[in-house]
Amino acid sequence: MPALMSEEKSAATTSTTSRQRPGSACEECRRRKLRCDRQPQCGNCIDAGVVCTTTTVRPARGPKKGHLKALKGRIATLERCIMEQQGGIALPLSDESLSPDNTQPCSPDGENIDKSLERRTSLASISSSIQVPYVIPELVKADLDQLYFERVHPLIPVIQRARYFTWAKGASKSDSRIALQYAMWTLAASLSTHCQSIRDSLYAHTKRMLEIIESKDNEMDFFDIEQAQAWLLLAIYQFMRSTYRKGWLSAGRLFRLIQMMRLYEIDSPGELANQLMEPDWVEVEEKRRTFWMAYTLDRFANIRKGWPITLTEHVLTRLPMPETEFQSGQPVNMGFLSDALSGSDLMTTPQSSFSECIMLATICGRSLSHRHLSMVDGVYGSNPQEFWSRHEWIDSALVARISMLSLSYPFQAEHMDPMLLFTKMIAQTTILYLHKIIESTTWDSPEYHSFILEYEQRSRMAAKETVELAKELTQLSYFKVHPFTPIPLCICAEFLNSRDRDVDPTVNAQLQEILNALQYLKNVNTLANENPTLHFWIDLKHG
Secondary structure: OHHHHHHHHHHHHHHHHHHOOOOOOOHHHHHHOOOOOOOOOOHHHHHHOOOOOOOOOOOOOOOOOOHHHHHHHHHHHHHHHHHHHOOOOEEEOOHHHHOOOOOOOOOOOOOOOOHHHHHHOOOOOOOOOOOOEEEOOHHHHHHHHHHHHHHHOOOOOOOOHHHHHHHHOOOOOOHHHHHHHHHHHHHHHHOOOOOHHHHHHHHHHHHHHHHHHHHOOOOOOOOOHHHHHHHHHHHHHHHHHOOHHHHHHHHHHHHHHHHHOOHHHOOOHHHHHHHHHOOOHHHHHHHHHHHHHHHHHHHHHHHHHOOOOOOOOOOOOOOOOOHHHHHHOOOOOOOOHHHHHHOOOOOOOOOOHHHHHHHHHHHHHHHHHHHHHHHHHHHHOOOHHHHHHHHHHHHHHHHHHHHHHHHHOOOOOHHHOHHHHHHHHHHHHHHHHHHHHHHOOOOOOHHHHHHHHHHHHHHHHHHHHHHHHHHHHOOOOHHHOOOOOHHHHHHHHHHHHOOOOOOOOOHHHHHHHHHHHHHHHOOOOHHHHOOHHHHHHHHHHHO
16 A cells, blocks of 8 residues: 555656656747646647747847837827817926836837827927926916016016916917916026926926927018017026026027017107007017116126127117006106116106116126227227226216115115115126226326226225125025126125235125125026136135
8 A cells, every 4th residue: 555655656746747847838838828748749739739839039028129118109299289289288397207206207219209290299399309298287387477477577577467467378379478488487497496396397398499489481580579588588597507608699599589679779760650550568568678688688697708798778769667567557658778877867757676777787888898998909009098088987877876776775675676686786896897997907107096096995895885785695585686696796706806815804704705695596596606716715715
């Protein structure tokens, strides 16, 4: 009996071993998901009457390389077409949103996407080289709109709120208006902590849309004001969040648009007839404000680098009306820049901090031209009297404007009006810039020595005033500081850094205050890093 049991056990062991020989299962057993006994011809194949074949080399598991991305790309393109037919607006996702924990769609590389579907996408969609879009929720749009008018508009006052919401809620919008919306949302997201994750995607989409608009042939040379406004906002965003170079190149596109649209002569006699035919005074005022914002950008960006200005001050476009009247829909007929600077404009209507900023920007631009003329005079040996006559003319206009600022806003706290704070900084910075021009000029005659000493003293007072204004920046939110505020701070820092500490022991303390202000702004504005002299001083101090 034991012997019989031993034989049965041995047979079972032999049978089990024979059914589990090492090696690969044949193709038929794999297909039918059966256990293969791996004979030269397995039992399953014999029963099925098929040839038993075994493949030892297996391809990698999963879908073929690129197949999954191609499928996702095709699905995204189809979804995009459906959204456009239903009036949806698409937003490209940033790389940050593509993490495994994020439920938003992944980003394809655009490989093998059906070209016929891609051609059907409108300007509201993006090219396959940018991230896959998703629809911006209505609540997010409303939040971004609110952020724009709370944080961006007080410093870039070119859009009337009521007019914007009227066309924004319309069933269909022009390409330029869609681009403007995205530009507004881009800046709004950059000035918000909880919208930072979509900021770069909004920016990429805005830039792409504007480039597509420009690529279209326009035989009539007609441009929407929204196109210029979108380029304005994009350029300012690039100055703040990207690089000076990108911001300046976009500003160049803006300036050419301004010139082609002839926004420098909106109120010329020849254009008044057109305004009567087109009674939308809000749009006309938006054109004025867009021109003046570009005008100030031209001067503030150039004074940092010493480059010549593009937009002349000899214009026939009236100054912007006060903000309250603009937003409430009450038109006010303002004067021209030349009259306001000369003092011949005796209008009883109140001025605005935007108008004050424009006038200070004009004097700033005159200082730039003064510097370039001085360089030419140095080459051709012009009479120094011409230099000082020009210098005193600019300086007298500057003194008058600073005095007017004190009279017009005697008790207004700058932290209540960031535009006013920046305007006062620019006024003091222009004094420092004029002093820099004096220092860069070679003087052979001692008769001008007293002028140089006098301006040295005035420059020290201007630097001190700039430091006091810089202290007030820390009382403002990051998001309520003028985009170009780092520029006057850097110019002041360079002036202080060139002073003799032994003569004035307060220089180090003043320079530290400027450094604190720039450090404060670095979180939201890359222009605060545009000061190599200051970086050298920081390394020297902490080295």
